Amino acid sequence: MPVTLNTTDPDFETRFLAMLSAKREDSSDVNDVVAAIIADVRARGDAVLCELTARFDRLDLTPDRLRFSAEEIDDTIARVSAEDRAALSLAAERIRAYHARQMPEDASWTDPEGATLGWRWSPVGAAGLYVPGGQAAYPSSVLMNAIPARVAGVKRLVICVPTPDGVVNPLVLLAARLAGVDEIYRVGGAQAVAAMAYGTATIAPVDKITGPGNAYVAAAKRQVFGRVGIDMIAGPSEVLVIAEGAQNPDWLALDLLAQAEHDADAQSILVTTDAGLADEVAKAVDRILPDLPRSAIAAASWRDYGTIIVARDLAEAAALSNRVAPEHLELCVDDPEALARDCVHAGAIFLGAYTPEAVGDYVSGPNHVLPTARSARFSSGLSVLDFLKRTTMAHLTPGALAAIGPAAMRLAASEGLQAHGASVEARLARLNEGGTE
Amino acid sequence: MPVTLNTTDPDFETRFLAMLSAKREDSSDVNDVVAAIIADVRARGDAVLCELTARFDRLDLTPDRLRFSAEEIDDTIARVSAEDRAALSLAAERIRAYHARQMPEDASWTDPEGATLGWRWSPVGAAGLYVPGGQAAYPSSVLMNAIPARVAGVKRLVICVPTPDGVVNPLVLLAARLAGVDEIYRVGGAQAVAAMAYGTATIAPVDKITGPGNAYVAAAKRQVFGRVGIDMIAGPSEVLVIAEGAQNPDWLALDLLAQAEHDADAQSILVTTDAGLADEVAKAVDRILPDLPRSAIAAASWRDYGTIIVARDLAEAAALSNRVAPEHLELCVDDPEALARDCVHAGAIFLGAYTPEAVGDYVSGPNHVLPTARSARFSSGLSVLDFLKRTTMAHLTPGALAAIGPAAMRLAASEGLQAHGASVEARLARLNEGGTE
Structure with a gap:
């Protein structure tokens, strides 16, 4: 006590x-092991996934068996009790309703100088969700990661989940179904993260990887960050x-x-x-x-x-x-x-x-993927925003460039960037000649 | 060509x-050097900052001279020409106006079951901005980093900028002034990032560090990530x-x-x-x-x-x-x-x-700190959101818990988390006795 x-x-x-x-x-240092796995997956692709799945999950697969078939998913989900199904459906609906309100608005306005400014949100092209196997295979985590991605409008959603001895939690597959994910691979560990980041013959690469995992998965996410986006390391x-x-x-x-x-x-x-x-x-x-x-x-x-x-x-x-x-x-x-x-x-x-x-x-x-270890001082839980990115937009009229371009030229000169200034000056020169291209 | x-x-x-x-x-590997500097700053604080500033910037300082005094800032800014001042002020005003529109809204609503849900945005407590010295000391970057933090409502803003041979770009100090930052230290490199992340006797720690820098600064930001938030590594x-x-x-x-x-x-x-x-x-x-x-x-x-x-x-x-x-x-x-x-x-x-x-x-x-190296597939430029975090909120009435609690109990049971279920069950038992505590 x-x-x-x-x-x-x-x-x-x-x-x-x-x-x-x-x-x-424990800060078990698995970085070298993970780096070797990632390099191997990049070099030899599916073969590595099959080898490591045989070694760690005692499951012999060929590349064409890495992905769950529609029939396998259907058959597995059929084993879920009506009560569990109702509970998971209620959770999915409530999570969806909450996250739908998080969708941010695009913006566009024209300022007095004639500059039309704004931004536009768009979903990442593809997202990969890691789901731990065994005891930590929480169907609720599938919902909490996949539904915000769906709400964001992500077109392709992939799940990688290890299935030790070939066993999968039926509720995990049901959660995927409720979230609209049908591209599910029975691959786990750092090799799953590597496959989603770099792609193999069977698994096309994604742009963002989220989801919890053990020290190997966490290290792999850190190492592929930059190649793809990742969520926080919980x-x-x-x-x-x-x-x-x-x-x-x-x-x-x-x-x-x-x-x-x-x-x-x-x-x-x-x-x-x-x-x-x-x-x-x-x-x-x-x-x-x-x-x-x-x-x-x-x-x-x-x-x-x-x-x-x-x-x-x-x-x-x-x-x-x-x-x-x-x-x-x-x-x-x-x-x-x-x-x-x-x-x-x-x-x-x-x-x-x-x-x-x-x-x-x-x-x-609300999402249950939340900042740990005092990081709520500077970060937020998982949300729809994690599956979107914002592109800023600017469209200047010739008059707007005439109004604010000289200040840009002045600052470019102060920073020693002559071509920056010249790119503005050349356009202003045309305006002073009376033309607008 | x-x-x-x-x-x-x-x-x-x-x-x-x-x-x-x-x-x-170049992926120059400076991680070991940077790790040693960070450990040294954590152990010996200001003394390390002074030693490294003497070595790299040829500038002898005592801890009480690490921070620019108000007089030094005033005197330095006084050297800026009226034209440069006007250009930088125009830039600051336009950046402020754009970013003010990015402030997100809090939300709160009550659903049919009686659950009041929502979220609240709040600024990080303190943010530190790294500004490179020498040729790359861009005053525009000071504005692009500091103004979004100010708009977000960050109460304490710190700048670290190296001043080789004691030379500082007056426009950098003016940009800080225009952004409302007066806590400015003449410290650069990995040691500046370490000081902002862990604090020293002179420099109180911050919660988030942003801004561009060389390979040492970038490596330091990666290493302190988790202790503090960082922006992207550009x-x-x-x-x-x-x-x-x-x-x-x-x-x-x-x-x-x-x-x-x-x-x-x-x-x-x-x-x-x-x-x-x-x-x-x-x-x-x-x-x-x-x-x-x-x-x-x-x-x-x-x-x-x-x-x-x-x-x-x-x-x-x-x-x-x-x-x-x-x-x-x-x-x-x-x-x-x-x-x-x-x-x-x-x-x-x-x-x-x-x-x-x-x-x-x-x-x-719009901000000029933007995702590079294909990362616009999954990330966005710097914005007000980088200096805010979102706290989700939920307040259930007894009736709301009665409506959705049983589903939580069912899912907790399926995940083998008995205390989770019992924490709901104990409250529902009270309700069934007719009480609401």
Whole structure:
């Protein structure tokens, strides 16, 4: 059980800083292995995918079997229960509805000088989604990655998912179906990322790769970045719960444990203004934890990274939360809207006692791919914008060039770029001759 | 002079692919040197900044002299001519006006189930702008980086600029003044990036670092990424010009040379539907080039990377442009708006004969920090959004949780995350008892 910190303790700042800077992830250096795999995939393509799939997933494939056939997908999806299907469909619809509102607007206007300016958003041509295999094959992640891409208008969407011993989670294929993805390859690891980035005879290259994965997948995404776009490299998950005294300690304990059961490196933090509640939540965690199927994982997370902080008031709690910049922030207080205004650095905020973080993982609508490890200070969760890019537009009339061109010539001269200035000057000379081409 | 390719040549595809995949930049590996500098700055702070500034910039400083004083800034800015001041002010105002329109809206709505959903944008707490010294100290880049941050509402803005032999470009300080930045340090290189990312006694850390720099600066930005946010790592600049027959060959030649004079690794591409115009432009380039002050740089760029392509028609030209995904795209054709609709991958589009790319570098208003090296397929130029992050919000009523919570429980069970489901179930149990806490 973690020790409870009190902001009035003389050593609080030291211990809070230690918590903030604690490293919660092994930085296993797999860069050389991954670089070799990428080079091999670039050189020998599908053959490498088949070899590595045989070695790591114990699955013998020929290139024509890398992709799931329509029949295989249909047959696998048919095994999903009606209840699971209904739940996943509800999630898909709510995620779609939320993300549809994120579509940004194009803009165009003409300023007084006669320059028509603006921008235009357009989807990336093709996106590839990595889906981990085995225990971490979360169908919810398929929805959270694929639906924003679809909403953005991405025409081609690809999924790579490893299938150890040939086993695939039927809900993963159903999630792909609900998101409208039918190009699915049974390939995992760094080789899948390499194939999506550079292409093989079977897998055409994509422009953007998203999705979670292990250290090899993360390293591969870093290495192909630049060749293609990538989403963030996610670290272990974390939640910070701010609670006042009247809250139900069992609910808070379950919310902390829901985060802890993800991963032994996950972090759950409770900040409360009530020392009595702090004690009750700590006791509730100890009572509930042993009975969880994933109690070993949750216990390790809670023991190593769990933190309870007693704060003087909600203003102090918000200030501490801003320093943590948590991925998930729960506000279990009487006036969560007011407190949310003070919490400016967080990936996602869950307001009120009836919005447990778990609903955000599945069905509330906002994306569950969120910035971890304090990066909510400067980055955002996955969204439709990640699958769009913006092209700026400018169209000057001859009069507009006459109005603002001389300033450009002046600045070009100050930067020593003569051809820049001359390209403007030549056009202005034509105007001064009375012509407009 | 580069060879002219014709899309009807039998080997066109091979040669076009060779051009697309040509590496235009030395990948000097400075990672180890940079890692050592970052570690040293983290360990010894200001002392390292002073030592390296003495070594590389031949400038002896004490920590209290790292920052420009208000008097130094005032005195330096006073040396700027009225004409330069007016030009830079015009640029600043136009950049501000353009970027002000990029501010995204917050959103909040309540769905039929009773879930209030939405998101809120907020600025990063502090941003650091790297400004190269010497020849590449472009005041226009100061405006293009600092103004979007200001528009986003970033409260603290920091500039680091090396001042070799103590010399600073007065226009750089004026640009900082116009953008409202007064915290300016005479520190450059990887050590400046390390200081902004980790902080020293003198320089408080920032949350996001943007701005161009040499290989050391670029490597440092990559290495501190995660600790702070960074903008893109820019490669050599490039322009693609699509022109029809009636265009002025001298203007087109100057536009190609304006790009080439930036850097020997820059690339200028002309795609025209008129073989005669291709010849005329090539001749105009050869005529104009020798007289440019930066002719050696421009000649190397044009010789090594310059390309002229004769296409069958504008549709083919647009398709080629989409494969290049150029940083800058000029459409010197009769109906540039129509052609722009077909050009879906480009950082910035300049429409019509009176919109030379050079106005976009300075005064048109859109940002001149744009995706290079084909990355316009998946990324966008610098904008206000780079200095904001989005927090998603969800607030469920008890009724909303009753409506969508069971689906979350079902999916949590399918993913083997029992505490997730239990955190929802405990609340629903309370509702079934008739209470709402």
